[in-house]
Amino acid sequence: MSSGSGEAGSSGRSAGAFDAVVLAGGGARRLDGADKPGLRVGGRALIDRVLAACGAARSTVVVAAPRAVAREVVWAREEPAGGGPLAALAAGVRAAGGAAGPGAVVVVAADLPFLDEAALRGLLARLAAGDADAVLARDAEGRDQPLVGAYRRAPLVRALEEIRREEGDLTGLPLRRLTGRLTLDHQAEERGAPVSFDCDTWGDLAAARARIREHGHVLDEWILAAKEELGIDLDVDIRVLLDLARDAAHGVVRPAAPLTTFLVGYAAGRAGGGPEAVAEAARKAAALAERWAAEVPPEPGEGTG
Secondary structure (H helix, E strand, C coil): CECCCCCCCCCCCCCCCEEEEEECCCCCHHHCCCCHHHCEECCEEHHHHHHHHCCCCCCEEEECCCCCCCCCCEEECCCCCCCCHHHHHHHHHHHCCCCCCCCEEEEEECCCCCCCHHHHHHHHHHHHHCCCCEEEEECCCCCEEEEEEEEEHHHHHHHHHHHHHHHCCCCCCCCHHHHCCCCEEEEECCCCCCCCCCCCCHHHHHHHHHHHHHCCCHHHHHHHHHHHHHCCCCCCCHHHHHHHHHHHHHHCCCCHHHHHHHHHHHHHHHCCCCHHHHHHHHHHHHHHHHHHHHHCCCCCCCCCC
């Protein structure tokens, strides 16, 4: 059964520790059997986007055949492989410790291009604030999504065990056999944040790629993709670097912009890395650019546009 008002938001209670289970199997029939978790949106594989959203989890279990991913995870597999979402979920929960571990388990699919940490924090906070066994994301059409949800560990494990005892095997069983045994609440998606949007078809994939370019997220997506590709886990003030590049382009010559930002990164790395090292290197370079601009006028045609 379900409960809850359906309004977005949650109390200020801490969501606490949690494990994450990511379901990355399936035959992708409507994608002609393509490797769906590996398809790219905004320069990153779908599975890596989902794993980034689960970054705060104590442990993250991916139910699929092992593959190269952007962060460390635990791999699990339902038996037999391809046994369906309920069997895959049970395998993931077992690999995450079964009944032992944090009180909450986040369960998500691997094809959610717009899932982020904020959405998971909201689900977990609502779970902690209420009495429901699970909080599911509710999409714009009013449908609750069991593969975008935060579950209390004890009721989740208990329900899976009950179904297994009754059926003998979870293979081929739908997720509604699980959710029908739990008290459910939901978290309505915020306007403009379709966190439960999944990529089941080529049209879905095209829409996800277009949305990123049409909604002003290109720069953020590029930075995330570049950091992932380069193996960098560093948050810096992008505005500072863009201002520095602008000042170098206008006060010196246009090619000074990319070369200066490269030198800043190199200097920060030599100084030990980290946001503080980047900020200090950028400060010194900005001061130099200001002095240079005061002394030497831009070359013709180089300081405009």
